[in-house]
Amino acid sequence: MSIQLQSNQSPYLWEPSDETIKQSHLQKFSEFSNQELFPYDRLHRWSISNIDEFWSNVWDYANIIGEKGNIILKENNSMIDAEFFPEAKLNFTENLLKGSSDRIAAYEAGENGTTRKISIAELRELVAKLQYSLKKVGVRKGDRVAGVTTNSIETLAALLATASIGAVWTSCSPDFGTKGITDRIGQVKPKVLFTTINYQYKLKQFDITDKIVEVVNSIPSISTLITIDGEIPGHSTWEQFITNNETEPVYEYASFRDPLYILYTSGTTGLPKAIVHSAGGTLLQHVKEHQLHADLKENDVLFWYSNTAWMMYPWLVSGLASGASLLLYDGAPLLADNPTLLWDIAEETGVTHFGTSPKYLDTLMKEKVVLSETHNLSNLRSILSCGAPLVAEQYDWVYQTIKKDLILQSISGGTEIIGCFVMGSPIHPVKRGEISCKALGMAVDVFDERGASTYGRKGDLVCTAPFPSMPITFYGDNGDQRYYDNYFSVRSDIWTHGDFAEQTIDNTLIIYGRADTVLNPGGVRIGTAEIYRVVEQIQEIEDSIVFGLPCGNDEEIVLCVVTEDLTDELAASIRKEIRSKASPRHVPRRIYQVDHIPYTNNGKKVEGAVKTQAIGEEVKNKASIRNPECLGEFTNIKEKECF
Structure with a gap:
C-alpha cells in the first residue's frame, strides 16, 4: 500500500475525548490542587506564580516517600541560588x-x-x-x-x-x-x-x-x-x-x-x-x-x-x-x-x-x-x-x-x-x-x-x-x-x-534549533530546523547538515547533502523547495555533496564542529563525535565543487 502524505485540513491531528481527559493524571491533579483544569494557560500561570504550592502538591500527588519538611522554596537572592525542599529527606x-513486588520492573x-x-x-x-x-x-x-x-x-x-x-x-x-x-x-x-x-x-x-x-x-x-x-x-x-x-x-x-x-x-x-x-x-x-x-x-x-x-x-x-x-x-x-x-x-x-x-x-x-x-x-x-x-x-x-x-x-x-x-x-x-x-x-x-x-x-x-x-x-x-x-x-x-x-498566539511552541547554530544571512536569524524541515522531505536526500560560512561582513548558508548523485537539476529542485516552503532567505548559497554527516555520540548533528572545520579551525573535542573521521570532508569546503 502506498500512503500519500497530505496535510490535514483540520488544525488538529488528534483531540482528546472527554473520557481521556477525565481519566488523566492532569485532571486528577487539578482536582487535588483545587484548581480548574481549563483553561490550561491559567493552570500553568498558577503553577509558576505559586511555585511552592505547586511543587508541594506534586510531591503529595505522586506519593513521594520521604520527609517533605515545612519549607518548600527558599528563594535566597537570585534564581540560581533558590533552594527547593531544604528540610526534606x-x-x-x-x-x-516501591509498589507491588510481582510487578514487572x-x-x-x-x-x-x-x-x-x-x-x-x-x-x-x-x-x-x-x-x-x-x-x-x-x-x-x-x-x-x-x-x-x-x-x-x-x-x-x-x-x-x-x-x-x-x-x-x-x-x-x-x-x-x-x-x-x-x-x-x-x-x-x-x-x-x-x-x-x-x-x-x-x-x-x-x-x-x-x-x-x-x-x-x-x-x-x-x-x-x-x-x-x-x-x-x-x-x-x-x-x-x-x-x-x-x-x-x-x-x-x-x-x-x-x-x-x-x-x-x-x-x-x-x-x-x-x-x-x-x-x-x-x-x-x-x-x-x-x-x-x-x-x-x-x-x-x-x-x-x-x-x-x-x-x-x-x-x-x-x-x-x-x-x-x-x-x-x-x-x-x-x-x-x-x-x-x-x-x-x-x-x-x-x-x-x-x-x-x-x-x-x-x-x-x-x-x-x-x-x-x-x-x-x-x-x-x-x-x-x-x-x-x-x-x-x-x-x-x-x-x-x-x-x-x-x-x-x-x-x-x-x-x-x-x-x-x-x-x-x-x-x-x-x-x-x-x-x-x-x-x-x-x-x-x-x-x-x-x-x-x-x-x-x-x-x-x-x-x-x-x-x-x-x-x-x-x-x-x-x-x-x-x-x-x-x-x-x-x-x-x-x-x-x-x-x-x-x-504562537495559541501558546504552542516551535523550536528552531540551537541558538549558537542559528544562521544570520543579511542580519535575519534563521533556525537550521527550518531548512531541515524541507530537505528531509526530498526523497533523494539521505541526510543533510546546514551551517553558515563567513562572507565579508555577512554569512552565506551552506547545505551539505548525502545523496547518490548531486546534479544541477537536483540542486535547483532543493532550492526551489526551500524557497517555496520556507522563504527566499532560507535558500542555501552553496550546496555540496558529502558521504557522511557527523553526529555526537548521542545522535545530534554537529553544525558547530562542521563550521569550525570548514573555516580551517581545530575541532577541540572530536571524542564527542561518533564519526569524527568524516569531518575531513568539510575541510576547505569553499575550494570544492558546489552546486
Whole structure:
C-alpha cells in the first residue's frame, strides 16, 4: 500500500475525548490542587506564580516517600541560588522500587528480540546485593560510581544500588572511544567502574576489553572494576561481586539537594561539561513530566531508544517511580532486513509510551513503513520525540501510518535540566509542527533581542523562575561560575537556555534549533530546523547538515547533502523547495555533496564542529563525535565543487 502524505485540513491531528481527559493524571491533579483544569494557560500561570504550592502538591500527588519538611522554596537572592525542599529527606531508589513486588520492573531486549524480564522483588534483591558489595569496597555517600555499560538490567540495578547509599551515578555508552570515556568519567574521579566488555550493534560483535583496561589505567581513582559480562584478569566479575545473602536494600536518606547523577554535554567545543543533578530535583521533575504530561500510569510500559550516556536514559529509569515497567533496549534502532525491529519488541511487550527521535521516524518514512497494517499496537497511547525538532510532515505520517488514536508529543529541554521546558499533555489537541504547551512549573518564555516577551516571532527560549531540577553545579574547579556563565550571563537572574524558539498566539511552541547554530544571512536569524524541515522531505536526500560560512561582513548558508548523485537539476529542485516552503532567505548559497554527516555520540548533528572545520579551525573535542573521521570532508569546503 502506498500512503500519500497530505496535510490535514483540520488544525488538529488528534483531540482528546472527554473520557481521556477525565481519566488523566492532569485532571486528577487539578482536582487535588483545587484548581480548574481549563483553561490550561491559567493552570500553568498558577503553577509558576505559586511555585511552592505547586511543587508541594506534586510531591503529595505522586506519593513521594520521604520527609517533605515545612519549607518548600527558599528563594535566597537570585534564581540560581533558590533552594527547593531544604528540610526534606528522601531516598531516590526507595521511590523507584516501591509498589507491588510481582510487578514487572523491566524488560530487556536487543537486536535478537526480547531476552528477559525482572520483577520489582527480583530487582530489589539484586540492588540489595550490589548495595552490600559497594559498601564493602568502600563506596560512601557522595562517592562517584561509573558505568561504561549497555542499556541492561545489570546497569539499572547498579545505578539504583549506587543511589540507594547516596553515591553518585555517571555513565557512558560502550561505543564511545577511550578519550570520549576518559574525558567524561575521568573528570569526576569515580571510585568504582561497572563495565560491559562485549556489545552488539547491527548484528556485529564488539569486544572492548583493551579499551576498558586503558580507561582504568588512565583514571587512578578507580579502585574497583566489575565486569558485567566476561572477565578481565585481576578484577571482579558480576557474579563474584553479588555473591552475598542480602535480599532487601537499606535506604539511606539524604537531602533533597544531594547529588544523584553527573551528566555530560556533547562537548564538541571543549571538554564535556559535567553537570551535577540532585536526587530530589530529578525525582520530582520526572514524576511531574511522566504523570501530568505523558500521563504515565501504573502497569504502563515505557520505552525510550537511548544509550546510557544520554539524559533520556535517567528519564526512562524514573518511570519506575510512577509504577510503570521499563523496556530496556540496546542495539541498532533498525536492521537492514528488519526496519520495524523496535516495533516488533514494542508489540510483544505491550509498550504504551514509545520514545524516539525525528531521525528515526524520518528513516521509517523513507522506508515506506506502514505499521498500522503490520503490527497490533492496541496498547500504544503515546509517541514522544526529542533530540531535534519534529517537523510537520512527520506529524502527518505518524497519524496516517502508525495509529490515529494516540498522543504525539514533541518534547524539548536538555541535559542541563534533566527534563523538559515544553511538552504535550493528555488534554491538549495535537497541532502539526507545534509543541502543545509549556510544562507545568516551568516559567518558559521567548525573549527578543530587547529582552521583551514576544509572540509570533523567533527569539531566545528562557525560563524566568526557579525549578527543582536546576543543576547543583558543574563538577570540577570553578564549577559554580561555569554554571552561571553558561545560563545566566546573558540575562542576569533569567535562565537563557540556548534554543531558538517561537511561541504562537495559541501558546504552542516551535523550536528552531540551537541558538549558537542559528544562521544570520543579511542580519535575519534563521533556525537550521527550518531548512531541515524541507530537505528531509526530498526523497533523494539521505541526510543533510546546514551551517553558515563567513562572507565579508555577512554569512552565506551552506547545505551539505548525502545523496547518490548531486546534479544541477537536483540542486535547483532543493532550492526551489526551500524557497517555496520556507522563504527566499532560507535558500542555501552553496550546496555540496558529502558521504557522511557527523553526529555526537548521542545522535545530534554537529553544525558547530562542521563550521569550525570548514573555516580551517581545530575541532577541540572530536571524542564527542561518533564519526569524527568524516569531518575531513568539510575541510576547505569553499575550494570544492558546489552546486
